[in-house]
Amino acid sequence: MSESPDAAASQPVVLADADDIQEGGRKEVVVENRKIAIFNVDGQCYAVNAICPHRGGPLIRGTLDGYRLRCPIHGWAFDIRTGDSNGRPHDLEIFPLRCENGRLVAEV
């Protein structure tokens, strides 16, 4: 499932081509040994740390209900736009994305 993106040595980092992730789709990329999950909701892409801050569950396998991403292991859920965990002890790290020349770029 993981792929190595065309990651630059310095920030910002290209995570994926925008066309790679269609509406409703998702993709996991690895940047400098960090797993990042990208989700396309309603045509907009969002990048988050792919490792759940609770017990390390793989969020790329999580269930999405709107913008709410639920970890498949123990059920922590996060807003992928803000990382908000709805009162859990840790929020999810997010990476704001911008599209440059058809590529998704984030500060990682």
Place this chain on the structure above:
Amino acid sequence: MTPEEIEPIIESEYAYLRTEYDNWSPTTGEEHDLELVAHALRVLIHKKVVETSTSEFIALGAQQNEDGGWGQTGAANESKIWVAAFCGLMLIRGNQVLEYERISGSVQLAIRYFLDTQQPDGRWCDPSWADLDATSHPVSFFNVVLVLGKEFGTTMRKKVLESWKKGMQFILDSQADDGGWYDQEFHPTGVEITAHLIQDSLVADVMIENVMRVSRPCRKGAQLLLSLQSESGSWDNDNVDHTMDCTRSLMLVSRMLGIERECDPAIQAGMDWIMQHKNEQGWPDFPGMDTNLERTCDGLDTMLKYLAYSEEDCMKIMRYWGYLA
């Protein structure tokens, strides 16, 4: 899978766990995640190597906080219900072999911690878990205290029994009509939490007192799990953790309720699926992913329990939950 096929895999996986010793043993530092430590100590108990693992159990006891609980790591001062119960459970079970006064003292301190932190309605709370999860673990710990902890004296055991009943009642009152347990925030599918809670609830009738009449609801919970298994043998969309939870739970529940014929095909299918999706070393969270050490401990635990389940003595499996001395 037959026991003969599984035994060499247990040995190779256990050897792998030993190679990862520095990443889980509490003797190698206070920064380890204590939930992983407890998972690993459970393997040591079920592998019957407690006698040669004294230092690991003593080190876990030494990482206990003053309030009697344990934090997320050995160095963390803030105790957490879920991890504290798991640690206390491993210590009381390990001490069945070791019989160390110091560890017995740790267990008593842990008992007080849980008596002090129970809510008036019987639940325990931990912001990292659903209340049913957080209640499940201390109830499970108290199950074992009531069965194994004869040395703790009448007064303390009476308090534990009262607390246990309140916790158990909270669990039983939360069961849905279909036999499952659910939490809309944490467990909307109910699979993992039902697997945990049927094995806790079952003890109420079978092992301690025949007052709560849980056999029927537990059977219903087991039947719900059977109905949720996929054709491939997994649960929850090929979730390795939840498939191990369900498979292990059904082993215990089917034996205790005498419904092996009903459950055995699901257990065998679950075991086959688990073994098919093992990595070269260890298990991942989902097929094809990297090995996760905690999941590997769960895999070893599942195989060891399966060996007990495969024996004719139907009581043997109960020892793997600590429900029998």
